[in-house]
Amino acid sequence: MAKRRPSASRYLPPQSAEELLARYARGERRFPRAELHGADLTVAKLSGADLSRAKLSGAKLSDAKLSDAKLRGADLAEADLTSADLTGADLADAILISATLTDAKLGGADLSRADLYAANLCSADIRNTRFDGARLGMTIFADVDLFQLCNADPPPVCELASFIDYHSMFASVHIPASRLENFLIRAGIPSAAAQYMINAATVVRGSDWNMMRSTFVSYGSPDERFARKLYEALHRNRVRVFLFSEHAEPGEKSTG
Template sequence: MDADELFKRYCAGERNFTQVSLHLVNLSEMCLPGINLAQADLANATLSHSNLRGSNLIEANLTGASLWRTDLSKANSSWANLKVANLIRANLNQVDLHKASLLKADLRLADLRGADLSGANLSGADLRYANLSGAFLVGANLSGANLTGANFSKTDLSYVNFSKAILFKTDLSYVDFTEVDLTKVDMHHSLLRGVILPERSLIEVS
């Protein structure tokens, strides 16, 4: 299926495009809220500036896709494959990314407020200056991720893997770290107002 056919069918009222093949298709700047692309192949597709608000992307393959400034707010993207995807400045407010793979994805300046990232793989991801305030990250893998300047205030980071992550000027205000493994994690240059740390933590909270 090409972009023209999909858009024509969408405008005619069709919403169900499960398992459709859209590999390398250009869907940039399209308005497709509520579309069902569950298990669709969107590898290396271009969706920049598109409106996919409230869409169904469960188990969709978005490997290497361009989602720059794409509106995915309130979308269900659980178990989706977003490896090395470009999500710079994407609107991911309240998106469901439970168990999604965001390995080495570019999420710089992305809006992830209130997002569900529980069990997600964000290993090696670039989250510089992303806003994750109030997000749910229980069991997420953030090993090797660049979290410079990111906002993690009031997030649930229980059982998160922070190994080798960069936490420079990261806002971790009002986070409970009692169930977080902070072994070999340097948080001395992070903002730690109102945090709850493990009893044996050597970090000084200012």
Template sequence: MDADELLKRYCAGERNFTQVSLHLVNLSEVCLAGITLDRANLANATLSHANLSGANLTQANLTAASLWRTNLSRANLIWANLKAANMIRATLTKADLHRGNLAKADLRLANLCDADLSSANFAGADLRYANLSGANLARADLSRANLTGANLSKADLSHTNLTKAIFLKTDLSYVDLTQVDLTQVHLENCLLNGITLPEASLIKVG
């Protein structure tokens, strides 16, 4: 299926495009709100500035896709593969990314406020200045992720893997880290208002 056929059918009222192959397709700046693309192949697709709010992208393959400024608010991305995707300034507020693969994804300045990111893989992801306030990151893998300037205030980081993650001027206000291994984490110059650290923590937090 190509972009023209998809848009024609969508405009005619069709919403279910399960398992469709859209590899390398260009769907930038289009409105596909509420579309169902579960298990679709969107690898290397261009979806920049598109409106995919409320979309069903469960288990979709979005490897290396361009999602710059894409609206994915309230989208279902459970088990979706977003490895190495360009998600700079993407809107993912209240999106469900449970067990999603976002390894090495570029999420600079992305808005993930109140998103479900539990058990998601963010290993090596670039999250500089991203908004993760109120997000559920329980059991997520943030190893080697760059969180410089990110807002993690009131996020759930229970049992999260933070090995070698980069924290610089990160907002960790009111985050409970009592169930997190901080042995390889440096929290210098972070905002730590109301933070709860493990009793035996030797981490420098000045």
């Protein structure tokens, strides 16, 4: 009589953040198609986890450790990935519509064909990040180097204009002007405006650039309390601010 082969254990995707973290802590790393809509995975340590095609829309993943994670085809629409570590992560074909990637570490990550419509990449680290064939539109690129976007092959598909701020332009002046202009036009910026942005970023240097980043708070005595709060808020956000009560020389008079 032939021996009966033992049946392989059936894989069941985790259904909650608690289950996922418990199984990861036990050494499990494969969680494809996990059902984690809206899960709270803030500061979760999931480096190297396989979350391919996982349902993570609306998930809270700020400060999560996801370096080298496999997120290919994952649904991360409207997910909060603020300051998440996605270094070397595979995000090819991922859905990142309206996702927040502010300050995210994306160095070496693969976002080929990822859907970045209305995603926010403000101050994200996108050095050596692949954007081949990624979908853009109303995407926010603020304070980032556009080099990888300009060199994507095939180039990103831009359906609607994206937002590109002057910090990004200054960070990208090292890119050949023709290549940078081509990307800006693809991103929905009119040709004349793209040329102006490149020329302005190339010309402004040193003290002129520092002056553009500075703010002078002018106020009268009745508004001093509000002016102080404004000064502190700008200072926290790394804006160079002059406030009379902070920076005036001893004996100097205010005209306010």
